[in-house]
Structure formats: C-alpha cells, structure tokens
Amino acid sequence: MLRGKFSIKRQLLLWLLIPQGVLWLAGAFLSYNVAKYYTNTVIDNSLLQTARAIARQIKPQDNGLIIDFPRASQLLLEDDSDEHLYYMVTLSSGGVILGNSQLPPSLNHKKPDNKAVFYDTNVQSEAMRIVSLYFPMEIANKQQWLHVQLGKSTQIRNKLSREILIAIAAPLALLIFIMSLLVWWGINRGLRPLARLQRRVEEHSGQDPSPLLLDDEPEEVGALTSALNHLLSSTNESVARQRRFIADAAHQLRTPLAGLKSQTELAMRESTPEGLSNRLTMVHTSANRSIHLVNQLLTLARSEPDSAKGMPRVALDLAKVIRELTAECVPRALAAGMDLGCDTHLSEAPMNGNSALLRELFTNLIENAIKYIPRGCNITARLNIEGEYYVVEVEDDGAGIPDSDKERVFERFYRREQTGNGCGLGMAIVKEITERHKGSIELRDADPHGLIVRVMLPRH
Secondary structure (H helix, E strand, O other): OOOOOOOHHHHHHHHHHHHHHHHHHHHHHHHHHHHHHHHHHHHHHHHHHHHHHHHHOEEEEOOEEEEOOOHHHHHHHOOOOOOOEEEEEEEOOOOEEEEOOOOOOOOOOOOOOOOOEEEEEEEOOEEEEEEEEEEEEEEOOEEEEEEEEEEEEOHHHHHHHHHHHHHHHHHHHHHHHHHHHHHHHHHHHHHHHHHHHHHHHHHOOOOOOOOOOOOOOOHHHHHHHHHHHHHHHHHHHHHHHHHHHHHHHHHHHHHHHHHHHHHHHHHHHOOOHHHHHHHHHHHHHHHHHHHHHHHHHHHHHHHOOOOOOOOOOEEEEHHHHHHHHHHHHHHHHHHOOOEEEEEEOOOOOEEEEOHHHHHHHHHHHHHHHHHHOOOOOEEEEEEEEEOOEEEEEEEEOOOOOOHHHOOHHHOOOOOOOOOOOOOOOHHHHHHHHHHHOOOEEEEEEOOOOOEEEEEEEEOO
16 A cells, blocks of 8 residues: 655654644643632732731620721722622621622531631622631620621633733743744755755766765765665666676677578578588587577576565475486586586585575586586585585586686686687576575685585575
C-alpha cells in the first residue's frame, strides 16, 4: 500500500507549534485558576472584614441588644452596584436582627464556632459568595451566638479573573506568535542546505562522475551528501563495468560470428561432398564456441553482485558436489589423455550457497585444467577444512602460470594462450562466484611444477 508523501518542513512545524499551542492553553488555564484563587482570597478577606464590622455594630445592653447601624452604612451596603452586598444577622435563640435578604445557611456550618466558613450559593437566581461567622454574645446572663452572614455577587470575582487572564494570556499569545515566526524562519533556514543539495542533484548529470559538493554544509547534510556520493560512485562504477562488459562481449562474439559467416560462405561454394562436410564441421565447431561463449557470458552476468538483490541460497553438501563434478569430468579428462582424481576425507561438508553457481565454479576450474595442460598430466581436486572455511584445491602438474600473470588471469577475456577454444571468462567467473559467497581465491605454484587454484568458502 502506497503511503502519502509528507513534508519535513510541515512535520517540524507541527511538532514545534502544536506543543507551543498546548503550552499556551495550559498556561492560560493555569493563569485563570491562579487568578481565580487570588481573586477569591481578596474577596473573602473583604467579606470577612465587613462581616466583623457588622458584628461590632451589635452590642448587648441590659436584657436586649443595641444596634448601632447608621443609615449611611446601610445604604452603602445595599448600593445596587457590582459591590452590592446581601447580609443577614440572626441570634441562635431565633429571629433575624438585621439584614436585607434571606441567606441560606452553610451545610457544613450549622453548629456555632469561632471559624469563618466561605461557600458559594444562589440567591434570587444570582451566584453569590457568602461568609458565615458566629460571634459569642451574653444577653440577659445567657450565652448566645450571633450569626452573621454576608454575601457578594461572584460577578466581580469573575470579572477580575477575566481581566487577570487577559492581562497574562494576551502577552503570552503574542509571545507564542513571535516564537512561531522564529520557528518558521529557523526551519526554513535549517532546511536550506537540503534545498541546495536538491538543486545540486538536479543539476548533476548522470554521466558526470564528479562528487556532489556543498559549501558550509551541516553535519547531517554532509552525511547525506557522502551517502549520495558513495551511491553515485558505485553507480558509475557499475555502469562503467557494464559498458566494458558489453563492449568486450560484443568484440568476443564478433569473432566467432564472423567465422561462422565465412565458413557458411565457403560451404556454399563447395561442390564436393567431402569439402562441404569439412566446412560444415568447421561451422559446427564455431557454433559450439559461440554457444560456449554465450553460456559463459550468461553465467558471468548471473554471478555479478549487482545482477540480483540477495543471492538465493540453499543448504548443500559441498563434499558431494565436488565428488559428483569430478566424476562428471572424468570422461573429458580421459579423452584428453589426463588422469583426474578426487582427494577428500570429508564424508559431508554442509554449507549454505547457490548450488548452480558453485557447480559452475568448480566445473570451470577442472575444465580449465583439462584445457590448458599437456596430455599425460594429472589433475587432483581436494577438499579440506581450515578453521571456519572449506578449502577446495584443484592442482595440476602442468607448466603453471608465471607470477606476473597470476592476477591477470582473473580479468575478463584475458587469455595467456590465444590458441584453443577458451574465451577468457572461466577464471573471471570463478572469482565472481567466490566473492558472491564471501570467499577468496588465490593461485599457488605446485611442487615441483604446475598450478594450484585454492578457493576458500566460509562454512557458516
């Protein structure tokens, strides 16, 4: 399933601005509650002081009470404004002494004590903040409690809370906006090297082997540039290798195809059955060489590291493969007048590998020995274990290879002897397959003369 494309800039903006918005909301909520707390504290203190002032206006005298509550003070308390107060004073013996409204008592403050209790309630459909306070008073030698209740509308409290919230949240919002602009600017500036790299890649020609270069690139973009340069280098090497391979293959195929054409032209001119038969034999030989060359080219292409992602591997017995291939090549060795043997004391050699490529590898080694050493020589295939590696050796007692040519024999289409039916791909195929299996190959001199091809393959 295809996933939609996303922008790094958009992702960065979201992950930076969303937390800022969340912090702003959290800060606003916290500011509002802090403002509400301190507003309640101020109003509660004001209510408490007013309630105590009202209580001081009521004094016991003889068998009754004296209420020193001037009309001016009463009008001030009952003024219809944001500071409008509701109050009520009662005695524990019953009866309202003073007040302008019937205030509901607090549920948790029905019993007299010296503690002030604050609570919220509704009076005449208006939200009120009320303080409840008891004062001890002796009337006619009898201890009683004077209950003072004073309430104020919460409108002023809410107004103060909103004002404090606005005073805090507005500058905070402006600060968040400025920070958002700085974040946006910073992201654009930070991603500018990526834009330069994009333009540099777009301007870079696929035929240009030069690496990508950026001035004053940050560390992360530098790592990306290095990875791209490595990819470009590998791609250029692969393309160059494929071009050389195609050019060499075309050159090598041109010779047998030209020979086939010449032989067919000469065959068409023959007038005798014997001459025609000889020409057709040559045509058959050239066709076999062409088929062999094509098969070698296909094997080499299949063994290329870049030809497939992940070489298929299976569990196999390398000892069994060596014995079977040696047995298959014995008739060709006998026909060439050579003695081919297999020397391995391992009953089993389990490993994971590509069976077809490994068979091609060892077939090429044995066939090369049969092809290039004189009649009457001996060839031996061996299999041993050295540490974590299987060691396969194909030894012959022919003329050997000079040290100056031991590395060149692994080059494609290189042939030390221009005679014979070889196409110069056998040892190149052997090296490619060995490297695909994470192994190594080397050529050694045999004692007293000859050549040992030594292939090391990891057991695990």
